[in-house]
Amino acid sequence: MQILIVEDDRPIAENLHDYLEARGHQCDHAATLAQARRRLAAAPPDVLLLDRSLPDGDGLALVHSLRAQGSSLPVLVLSARETLDDRLRGFEAGSDDYLVKPFALQEVEARLLSLLRRAAPAPTATTLELGPLRYDAAAQELRLEGRTLPLPPKPLRLAALLIEHPNRVFSRQELETAVWGQALESSDNLRSVLHTLRRALADAAGIEIVNVHGLGYKLVVR
DSSP states (O other): OEEEEEOSOHHHHHHHHHHHHHTTOEEEEESSHHHHHHHHHHSOOSEEEEESEETTEETHHHHHHHHHTTOOOOEEEEESOOSHHHHHHHHHTTOSEEEESSOOHHHHHHHHHHHHHHHSOOOSSSEEEETTEEEETTTTEEEETTEEEOOOHHHHHHHHHHHHSTTOOBOHHHHHHHHHSSOOSOSHHHHHHHHHHHHHTTTSTTEEEEEETTTEEEEEEO
8 A cells, every 4th residue: 555644743754654664555755735745746645644734734725625636535634633623624625534643553554444445446347357367256256268266255356356456566454455354463364365366376377476575465467
C-alpha cells in the first residue's frame, strides 16, 4: 500500500512512517498542504493520511479540493480536534475516516487497510486471463491451458487478485486483507496459501509469484 503522510509534527510523522514501512507499506511524507499537493501530483498514493492543523492551513481544505476535482482517493484524517462538530466537519469535507490523537499505530494501519478494501474496484470482468491462465469468477475456477486447477477458496481468491494486477507488488497486509478480510498477526497463514498457489502454478511456464524483499509479493510474467 502506497501511503502519503501529511503531518507537520516530526515525531508523529516519523513514528507513522517507521511503523508502516516496517509493516511492508511504502510511505511518502509532506509537512504542509503545498508539499502534499506536489506529492499528490507527482505520484498519487493508494491512501492519504492527513493531519488537520498544518502550517499553511486546515488539512480539510485539501480534502475539499480533491473531492471538487472528482478524486475518490481514500482519506484518513488524524487530528487532536476531538469534538463531535470537528469530526462531522471532517466527514462533511469528504474524509472517509477520522481518528483522534493520540492513537494506536496498529489502529491506524487497520483503518487504512479497511479504506483500501472499501475503495477497491469490483472486477471489471467475470473472467480474467493472463498467458495460459484463465480465472472464471462465475464458476470460481482457475484454469491452466484449459485444465481446471483444484484450488481451495483462499488460494483461489489470492490467484484472482494477482492475475488481475500482474507485476504489482502487494504487501503482506494487502494480501491478507484480500483473502481473510483483515491483516493477521502471523504471516504463517499467508505463507501456506502462497505455497498452495505456487505449487498449482508450477506448470505455468513463464508465470511466477515473486517475493520482493521487504515489500511483498507480485505475479510476474516472463
